[in-house]
Each structure stands twice: as structure tokens, then as C-alpha cells.
Amino acid sequence: MMEQPIALIGFMGVGKTTVGSLLSEKLSRPFIDVDKEIERHHGMKIRDMFATYGESMFREEEKKFITHYAKQEGTILSLGGGAFLQEDIKTICMEECLVLFLDISWENWRERLDELMEDRPVLRNKTVEEIRELFEERKSLYQAHHKKFMTDGWSEEEVADHIIESLQLK
Numbered sequence: 583m584m585e586q587p588i589a590l591i592g593f594m595g596v597g598k599t600t601v602g603s604l605l606s607e608k609l610s611r612p613f614i615d616v617d618k619e620i621e622r623h624h625g626m627k628i629r630d631m632f633a634t635y636g637e638s639m640f641r642e643e644e645k646k647f648i649t650h651y652a653k654q655e656g657t658i659l660s661l662g663g664g665a666f667l668q669e670d671i672k673t674i675c676m677e678e679c680l681v682l683f684l685d686i687s688w689e690n691w692r693e694r695l696d697e698l699m700e701d702r703p704v705l706r707n708k709t710v711e712e713i714r715e716l717f718e719e720r721k722s723l724y725q726a727h728h729k730k731f732m733t734d735g736w737s738e739e740e741v742a743d744h745i746i747e748s749l750q751l752k
């Protein structure tokens with residue numbers, strides 16, 4: 583049976599990596615976390631890549647990897663929260679994948695901020711107010727999706743189970 587790839591999008595820390603991994607286990611489908619693939623390929627953390635080569639180098643890599651993996655049958659693909667800043671990525675994902683937008687309210691997201699800061703260079707050196715502005719700004723990127731899941735009040739496991747049930751993936 584042909585299975586369309588699934589791409590998870592949404593703001594940093596909403597749970598794309600965690601939920602993607604759970605979906606992959608529960609559905610026995612291959613899992614690709616784009617950020618982790620890039621880190622592995624370069625033997626370097628994303629935050630160091632940003633510091634050493636700059637964000638634009640990371641964005642080029644992001645486009646290369648997503649262009650490749652968005653066409654792999656059956657794959658569960660967790661994107662980085664900034665991937666849809668690039669129109670090419672948005673277009674290819676909307677054409678090739680079932681794009682699922684994981685959403686979260688600011689109030690719930692705010693509770694995760696401290697934990698997220700270390701590994702997310704985009705959040706670093708910003709005030710909470712600036713981060714809130716980014717949170718609001720980024721919402722427009724995620725309007726390109728096939729289905730949205732609000733995650734407020736749900737555990738990672740519950741989010742994954744709800745996706746499977748509502749899309750009848752099993």
C-alpha cells in the first residue's frame with residue numbers, strides 16, 4: 583500500500599520531534615527528524631552551526647534535506663519550526679506530504695520556554711516579549727497545512743494517539 587509521507591509543522595517546542603517519533607513507533611513507519619539528520623550529517627549541533635556558519639547555511643541544509651525526505655513514501659517527517667519560512671519547502675511539503683500543524687496556546691507554550699532555550703538559537707538573546715512576537719508572527723507560516731491539532735492539555739502520547747485515530751491511520 584502506498585503511504586503518503588506525513589510532515590509535522592508548528593512552533594519550536596510544540597512537540598514535533600516527540601510526537602513524530604511516537605507516530606513512527608506506533609505506525610511502524612520510518613521517522614526522520616530533519617534537525618537531527620542535519621546534526622548527524624555535519625557532526626555538529628544546530629546551535630553551533632548557527633554560531634559558526636550562520637543561520638543561512640542551516641536554512642540551505644534544511645531545504646536540501648526536506649526536499650529529499652518529503653518524497654520518501656511512508657516517512658514521518660518532523661520539520662524544524664522555521665522550515666516554512668522558505669516557500670520552496672512549503673510548496674514541496676504541501677504537494678508531497680500530509681502536512682499536520684501542531685498548535686499550542688502561548689500560555690501553555692510559555693511554561694516550556696526555559697527548557698527550550700538551550701538548544702534553540704532562534705530563542706536565544708531574546709526577551710520574553712520578543713519571543714511572544716515571534717510566536718505570533720510564525721502563526722501565519724503554519725496556515726499552510728492539511729490538518730491542525732491543538733495540543734493544549736494533552737500529553738505527547740495523547741497527541742499521537744489522537745492523530746492516529748482522527749486520520750484513521752491504523
Ligand SMILES: Nc1ncnc2c1ncn2[C@@H]1O[C@H](COP(=O)(O)OP(=O)(O)O)[C@@H](O)[C@H]1O
Binds near residue numbers: 592596737
Ligand atoms: N504534549 C506535550 N505535553 C508536554 N510536554 C511536551 C508535549 N510535547 C512535547 N513536549 C515537551 O516539549 C519539549 C519540546 O518537544 P519537541 O518534541 O522537541 O518539540 P519540537 O520538535 O516541536 O521543537 C520536550 O521536552 C518535550 O518532552
Ligand SMILES: O=C(O)C1=C[C@@H](OP(=O)(O)O)[C@@H](O)[C@H](O)C1
Binds near residue numbers: 592595661701702
Ligand atoms: O523555528 C526555528 O527557526 C528553528 C526550530 C528548530 O526546530 P524545532 O522546531 O524542532 O525546535 C530548529 O530547526 C532550529 O533551531 C530553528
Ligand SMILES: [Mg+2]
Binds near residue numbers: 599617
Ligand atoms: Mg524538533
